Amino acid sequence: MPYVLTVDQISSRRRKDHVPATMATMTGLFPDVPLTRTVGDEFQALFSSDPMSVVDAILTLMREGNWHVGVGIGTVAEPTPHDLREARGPAFVVARRAVEEAKDRTDHLRVIAVPPAQDEGQDAEVLLGLVLALRSRRSPAGWAATDLSDNGLTQAEIGDQLGVSRQAVNQRLQTARWSLDVEARPVAARLLARAERIATVDKQAS
DSSP states (O other): OOEEEEEEETTGGGSOOOHHHHHHHHHHHOTTSOEEEOSSSEEEEEEOSOHHHHHHHHHHHHHHTOEEEEEEESOOOSSOOSSGGGOOSHHHHHHHHHHHHHTTSTTOEEEEEOTTOHHHHHHHHHHHHHHHHHHHTOOHHHHHHHHHHHTTOOHHHHHHHHTSOHHHHHHHHHHTTHHHHHHHHHHHHHHHHHHHHHHHHHHHHO
């Protein structure tokens, strides 16, 4: 069962069009994920099964600060068309609802799963919101250190790249709450997967 992301630009009438650059970034990170620009400054993405990629995509989009993101968890009519504007199914319906509701939220994110998995979708949304809240307080120096750490560099190697001591790197990572961020991401993915499983079991039972 797929995950649908419907993504709409914040204050699009007062900002330049960020859709082409962001779609190019998403294609580079997730080359197998179908993407389609839909209406106005909006695009959709269809993730087939990997909830960790969904988490990574959400966090990538939210870091830009340009997007309302709605996540829909549910079924999609098969076969899936290449142009997602022609796609149908409950996942697209709830993703549309999610992005509209995201516009009224301070974190600009909403996750909605089809019944009976609504609570599990809400659980994933809450945890993702906490991660976003932590990241919103991260300084540019913190981002520089965490990005390099996410790429597998040791603290000594990060210090060499940034021109600071290993102790300074450790302090930046602690202040950025990097360890908690790393631990929370797979938990959020497991919550998304749980929502998917519950919806799938209900579908099979019916």
